[in-house]
Amino acid sequence: CLKMGSFFKYGNGYPVDLARMADYYARGCRLGSGLGCNLLGSLYATGEGVPKSPVSAKENYEKACRYGYMAGCVNSGVLILQNPQGVTRDLAAARDHFQTACDKKEGSGCTYLGQLYLLGMGVPKEAGKALDYFSRGCALQFGSGCTKAGELQMSKAHKNPEAAARSFNKGCELKDPEACAYLGQLQEFGIAMKKDPSEAKRLYTWACDKKSGKGCRQLGLLHETAPKDNKNNYSEAANLYKIACKYEDAEGCSMLGMMYILGRGLPKDAALARRYFEKGCAGGSAAGCFNQAAAFLRGDGGPKDDGKMVEYLRKACQLGHGRGCLQIAKLYEKGGILKKDSNQAGLFFKKACELKEKSACAKASQK
Known part of the structure; x- marks a missing residue:
């Protein structure tokens, strides 16, 4: 049944007929094929060959799970987290689906379970446990698990670039694009491995x-910082940042905003810059938040707004931007836009210092 369904999907000797494809997958599911149920669930999730129905997608994913097809357990858990219309967001149920899959050696299940522990979603927030599950996912040949493990191993909490390099290398061997991008960064700067810009x-x-x-963002940065004898470097960099932003890379959006502010590789457009700073900030880019604060301070691409400036400086600081914390500290120290408050100033000077903003350290020690 599944083979017949694939014939109608791809037109291998048959006319493409998505409705008949769905019918054959449904027959396979009724005959007890977990793969058939999972495929049918995916069709209901996307509306391909059948009316789009998250509820029916979940029902079929759960059938696949009961039939022992572990990707169905994972897909059901992911759908529960996404919370589309008709599907209740139940963190405990999602966790149980991921745990079932992980226990049955499905690497994606272990990786999603690790993400729950990393974020504290339905389970206690435990970075150590998250790393354990990411590493299990990686060992089970799920590339994204290797990438997630490497990210944690590179973090301030673990500071283990050698282990991260091994994780990213394995993830890249497993064809995970993010792992290869991280591995490129390590090779570009010679972190835990020999420096090799051409391989990066x-x-x-x-x-x-x-x-x-x-x-895309890191490739764009290579072009932007390359020797300036090639006039196409900036335009190529801007194009790559645009692609990175399209792929939801927050830092890429922020960098694209700066290209619009500076007129590098494309016409100056401060209003467009604001749009990309906003997208970057919303995606978690500290630089995007800081740049948006600067736009509200100067009135670049729109009205000046001191309240908005402070709001975005706070966001930048919360995301680990030292200069954002420093500017908030100065506003508290000076008074005016913010009510003068030496205690608050001291706290923000201290945080800025911890974030390697050296000019804040002397002030932090005085407060």
Whole structure:
């Protein structure tokens, strides 16, 4: 039944007929095929060959799970987290689906379970446990698990670039684009491995071609910072940042905004810059938030707004931008836009200092 369904999907000797494809997948599911139920669930999730129905998608994913097809358990858990119309967001149920899949050696289940522990969603927030599950996902040949493990191993909490390099290398071998982009960064700067800019560029290019926003952004940065004897460098960089932003890379959006502010590789457009700073900030880019604060301070591309400036400086600071914290500290120290408050100033000077903003450290020690 499943083979017949694929014939009607791809037209291998048959006319493409998505409704008949769905019918054959449904027959396979009724005959107890977990794969058939999972495929049918995916059709209901996207509306391909059947009316779009998240409820029916979940029902079929759960049938697949009961039949022992672990990808169905994972897909059901993901759908529950996404919370589309008709599907209740139940973190405990999602966790149970991921746990079932992980226990049955489905790497994606372990990786999603790790993400729940990393974020504290339906379980206690535990970075150590998250790393354990990411590492299990990686060991089970799920590339994204390797990438997630590497990200944690590179974080301030773990500071283990050698382990991260091994994780990213395995993830890249498993064809995970984000892992290859991270591996490229380590090779570009010689972190935990031999410095090799040409190999870094090759990895960035491959990752970008596979729709990694990070890969496109890092490739763009190579062009932007290259020797300026090639006038096409800026335009190529701007184009790559645009692609990175399209792939939901927050830093890429912020960098594209700066290209519009500076007129590098494209016409100056402060209003468009604001739009991209906003998108970057919303996606978690500290630089995007800081740049948006600067736009509200100067009135670039729109009205000046001191209240908005402070709001975006706070967001930047919360996301780890030292200069954002420093500017908030100065506003509290000076008074005016914010009510003068030496205690608050001291707290923000201290945070800025912790974030390597050296000019804040002397002030922090005085408060």
